[in-house]
Amino acid sequence: MSSRVADAGVEAPAAHPSPSRLVPWFAALAAYAVPIWFVLAPMALFLGYSFFSVDKGNIVFTPTVANYVRFFTDPVFLPIFWRTCLLCLAVAVLCVLFAFPVAYFLTTLRGRRRYVLLVLLLVPLLMSYVIKIYAVRSILGGNGMLNRALLATGLIDKPSMLFVFNLNAVLLTLTVLLIPFAVLPIFLSLERIPKALRHASADLGASNAQTFWRVTVPLSLPGTLSAMSFVFVLAIGDFLTPQMVGGQSGFTFGRIIYSQFGTAFNWPFGAALSVILAAVVIIAIRLGGRVESSRGRIQ
């Protein structure tokens, strides 16, 4: 294995000709084996499954587009799909609204302080996702911290049900969970703006606000958009959060897919729904990366 690695990694100088012409092929085979067998093959199979059907608990391996037809014609799935997209878009917008000022604040700090704060913002990324959902739920619940705080301040006189086991709760939880994902790309794009550009703007007579809106915001747009697409993709693929805090009314697309592999036991239909999810994700990623390539870049 190890000598294979060495063969693959470094260019053989002319003085050390390859012992055999087979070596590159062997190296390629070794490098490709696992990704193809455990990533590409399952994904391809998955795509194939979406064209099968199920009959009395057995999968029928005859190609059909019935699953897709069902998705687009059934009165249940399409509305939930759109609602989920809208929900995740709202999460993305909220995350950016919170993350932008934080990222901007980070760029105003210098040296060590900046990176310590950045690390503190990113630490929650590696914290257990399940635990974070649980923690937020303990705040949102009917008897949770938020309700008790609101009661204590006298803003409401009985526990509010606005954010208990419904889509609002999903929205709030996902936002809190995903803010750090939005901070990083925005911070990176803000950090890449040369200070000279802001100086040049002020030099040409712009006020701080004008510099912010005319220089900083447009130049951070690629980062902001990739932050949005990042958050959107993470939110739309999540089925744990809606399940934990969404209750009966907080039904999302991810939950429907998951249920096809559990209670509903219709794998081909679940696969078809997942293919649609994948399509949405690909579109979101594309949109997020678009601006970067079409506009002038900072050298």
Next chain:
Amino acid sequence: MNEAGVLLKLRSVSKSYGATAILHDIDLDVRDGEFITILGPSGSGKTTILRLIGGFTKPSGGEILLDGRDIAAMPINQRPFNTVFQDYALFPHLTVEGNVGYGLAVRGTPRAEIAKRVADALELVQLGPLGKRFPAQLSGGQRQRVALARAIICRPRLILLDEPLAALDVELRRHMQSFLKSIQTEIRTTFLFVTHDQEEAIAMADRICVMNGGRIQQIGSPHEVYYRPSCEFVAKFFGENNLIPGTLGPTDGKTRSIDTAAGRVICAVDGQPDMAAAPEGSPAFAVCRPEAVTIGDDAAGENRFPVSIGQVAFAGASTMATATALDDPGLSLKARMPSRPGGASLRPGDTVTFVVPASTCRLVPA
């Protein structure tokens, strides 16, 4: 209190970062309409002067006076100055037109007027057809012109140029030098140009301010700083020079003698009251340019140095002879003469006389 013709005055301006002093006690007048160059090696504080005037940093001490008023606390965006940045600092998300019109747009100028003035400015810098391009699509020289157009469009009273030609290759740099100079003549705006390139400074400036170690060494016309240096640093900074150490002798007001190991040398002191007044016996250098040296016994001139030729170097248009003074083997002298198709008549080892007229010889304090 404002003297006629002076736009900006720096009075005992200093700048330090913590314990590190970058600028000491800078006094500088920028005259209305002139092309002034701040010249110095890297770390001499030249860019700091520009940044202080532009408002990008605040002075630690002293005053920067515009129309007699101290502008040290004036925000960048209210100063009637515009800057051409070293790396141009063009806004990558705006087109050439967007960049050039930026200063007008932030002042709320009507669109029609912006369009007209942008077109005029682009015409002036000969970039007329490139208005719709983005900076990333331009060459170095074109970006340079956009930066210039962007700086002049608001009709500032002073344009600050921070080594704007440093990133260009030699040929383009020569071209841009004369281009910048012609633009400056055309729009009659004061240019303050920072560079580390002596030839560039001499080629463009009306006046040169030579900096070293955070202090001004000399301010004068290119001709003055070249032929009449005020100190050893300036004497050595512009190309080849001969410096002959000695002690000052008596003066008649127009010339002064200096006693060196190679004999007594007579130097002109007109226009140099400091050197004329310095006490006798104080150490100094006699300074003369290699091109002021003529070779041969029959040449006319007060100062004559018998020398032994060491090296003869052909450098295209001219040929440089390096020689050792017979009276002082520690003293090396250089003479530059026009090259001849047949080759130099001098050979290493030849014994000849270097002749320097007193009028081309100057004194600087040691």
Next chain:
Amino acid sequence: MRLADRIAPALLVLMTLFVFILLYGPLMVPIVSSFFTVSHGAVDWSQPTTSAYVALAANEGVLNALWTTLVVGSGAVVCSVVLGTGIALYYTSPNAKGRGFLQFIIFLPFLMPPIITGLALLIFFRQVEFERSLVTIIIGHTVFVLALVYRTILTRLQSLSGSLVEASYDLGASRWQTFRLVLLPNLSSAMVGAAVLAFALSFDETMITLLVTGTQSTLPVRLWAMMRLGFTPDINALVALVLLFTTALCLIAVRFLMPKSAVAGSDED
């Protein structure tokens, strides 16, 4: 006139503070309440106690889950670092074929929602009649963390000067010697950092695990099952311990991956 310029920084600080409260505040609730008892859904604040932690130490299910998590994590780390290093070396080798395609496959599970990766593997394992077990979880986790590990090592590899390898050959080293004596020492800190990061990701991975697991449950899956029942001191104690552990992992990863200049602090002007 300058009022806006004064308010804006203050607003920024407030917003940042608020976001920090949003991120860390909720986590404090289970941590703090883990030291108290809960009765009838309400926390009894009168008496701090560590009884929840003691109970945890005797909880077989949790201990088994912890063991499973560690085995899965170690397995995934070893597989992904070996694979990631190998593929990164292959990617930088001059006669590599289809670099973009290879990279695309590796990034797929990272770009696609975990539910898709998990479901694809689930169908795949069933189709090839591969019993779901610890091994399937390890495969799932390896595939998931591979992109990050590969990327980290590739970045380091590309930052090494090509002349380093040439110099080694020039001095007479063989390929294997060059790998062992020149490349490996230069890659080691990136590999360790990537390993820690991979372990942290594997430690928390829930969605893929839920789908590809057989009868075993990892800690997050176990937590997930427990949490659906409600808010109890056991869970809170477990949550507190897991948070402590992941935070420590993060800090270690940061130490290995953070550019030295950033840690030292770079002040200009």
